[in-house]
Amino acid sequence: MFGSLRERNYRYYASGQVVSLTGTWMQRAAQDWLVLTLSGGSPAALGVAVALQFTPTLLLTLWAGVFADRFDKRRILIATQVALGLCGFALGALDLSGFAQLWHVYVLCFVLGCFAAIDAPVRQSFVVEMVGPAQLTNAVALNSMTFNLARIVGPAIAGVSITAVGTGWVFVANGLSSVAVVTGLLMMDPARLHRANGNSAERGRLLAGLRYVRKRPDLVVILALVFCVSTFGMNFESTLAVMARNEFGHNASGYGLLITSLAVGTLSGAALAARRSGKRGGTRVRVMLIGAGVFGALEVLAGMMPTYEFFALALVPVGVAVMTFTTSANSNVQLSVEPTMRGRVMGLYMLLFMGGKPLGGLASGWLAEAFGPRWPILLGGALSLAAAIAGAAVLARRRSGVAEGEQVRLT
Template sequence: MPAYAGGAETDQLDRNTAAPPPRSSMFGSLRVRNYRLYASGQVVSLVGLWMQRVAQDWLVLELSDGSPVALGIAAALQFAPTLLLSLWAGVLADRLDKRKLLLVLETGLGLCALVLGLLDVTGVAELWHVYLLCLLLGAVSAVETPVRQSFVVEMVGRDQLTNAVALNSMTFNLARMVGPAVAGGLIVFVGTGWVFLINAASFLGVLLGLFLMNPRELHRGDPVPRRKGQLREGLRYVRKRADLVILLFLVFFISTFGLNFYVTLAVLARNTFGGDASAYGLLSTMLAVGTLAGATLAAKRSANGKPRLRLLIIGALAFGVLEIVAGVLPTMWLTGVALIPLGIAMMTFTTTANATVQLAVEPAMRGRVMGLYMLVFLGGNPVGGPVMGWLAEHFTPRAPLVVGGAVSIVAAVVGGIVLARRGGLALPIPRLGLRRRSRP
């Protein structure tokens, strides 16, 4: 990719995304009380979420006699509602009070975990129960994710957005490192059902954080009044931005075919390496070590407030190459070690893409654009999950990693070349910003 060896394309992105002089350190967003409450609750809740993901995958494999296709179907059902609901969720995020909306949605996620846990510990859980709850969980998540993503800037303000996105990734991946390891041990000793119940209880943390926030300290723009055609308006806004369309194209292919670890790691641990749930937890934890390291590096880079196009493309390319390497290594320990740099590359790409998109759009459009972003980021999983499961079952459990890595490389090369020929990623951000609204 010689076009990104320090040319004008990267310089243009840096100029367009330049923030005011930095006034914070790597953890600058934590100076904001509302964000501290949010992040504290997320630490507790996300550990439970990752515990549930491991337990859910393992329960599906147990109920289906180790079928990778069944695992792919469960993943597809969980992500399918994104196709139908995430765009409308973006409209709701622009219209409604995001904090109050999140209180309702997080409660719904906790109830899904509670029901699955009760079914499992009482011994009546069947595969169709898991499928149904995956669908319900996916429906709530499809609305919750765009709302939560677009709520970040309201908590910290525009100047701290890049830092907050990176810190969110650190929190997410710290939980990703701890949760699977804890879940693997708990599954061996007490079974999957208690893991679901622990996750249900963990939602109390994020609910408490949201409840204790001071709404007057939020950086809110003027709410978008309800009117017809707001969804189409958001789509037209993105359609006119060819640079954003290219970036979303890149995110779609890498997330759909490259980020398939919810299928591959469980199948590798059980069917290739002959391990139990603790082996799956180990592989997940090794990947999480890498993603946490990648998120930490992103938080350090965020001090200058400049998401870089060069970094985006390099991260995508490195991710594809390292995924292929992880897919061909002969032992579980070597694969686990390879997952660490793979996780770093993955977080380099995803955090840069997320911050770039959020900084690219006008405040009144942020919810709808993030709804589209999450549709692109997650909406391909109903296709990618079954396809990767089919590859694992009919060829080898290593095939999804190799194929996903190859697709990621091609997408990065194509996207990078097109953006280079366009002269970079233009982000015409008006200096309107979000303001803090105080009540008398």
């Protein structure tokens, strides 16, 4: 089931990620709670924090894809992971000293977002170098499982830790966790990496990558769908904390349980994706479209749940659907592009996947403030479902046009 772990370099990477991602999710839960505490429970303030953290994606992610195609990805990742760890230490020091103010958190959200924007496309395109094309889908699924296992464990630990010792020590723990992934990267054997060959000057051209995507209508549709679902549907950073605190009256532990419920579903979805990793490309496209549509419908249903317990249970199938969509979309993009273009295409993928978060975060905060915490979830699910239906219609029409063209040429 996990053939990608046979690769020595990937084993080092995956081991470090387990620890580092657990720390990352601990910090995310603590950061959301700190913002709500400092702002007096304002959903709009939380939306601003989310927007600031993801705004750098708009500015840096495409260029990070260029760097990924031109320079040593492993060395870039070592630098970004060290910087991300230092951000955790800085926020922890401010919080523990009692000097933390809301604007401090905003500034560090932006700085952390800058390094994360560089890290994301490099990390995504580095996976195929560690495992090779044959094991890429399996590795993407395993990465998702690791990510979501951390999403279960991290917030659960954070919820207990915030209550016991406060948010400051959670930030420090995240800073320490970055040591694990940096160690794994340093222990790799560069000679065993599956690096792409090609002209380095051409690989470094940003416009060449954008032109390449423009000539691929199938990629354009997938990337547009990714943008719509991630921007409007996947705003869990700014919706779950507000639902826990403002709608259901729960504390940090209750918020952590909601994240854990979602993560149980996403972990299950990632396991299913790993089992499907040998399927053909056409099957992956159908799985992606179905996953997006089912996710939208289930999110609307979750937003209608009357009690905290029912809402938490409803998040489990939501997690399965969203992971089905994201894993299949990531694999479709990476496996359908030329190796020398992969960094730039994944830079665009991550720009669209993460770059809409500022818009989504601000919109979610405003909707929750004006109409209530449920509305961002209800509207986000409805828009995701509509985007999936539109994407399926466009791809079906394109396939029909291609088939008609081939038939005309034969006659």
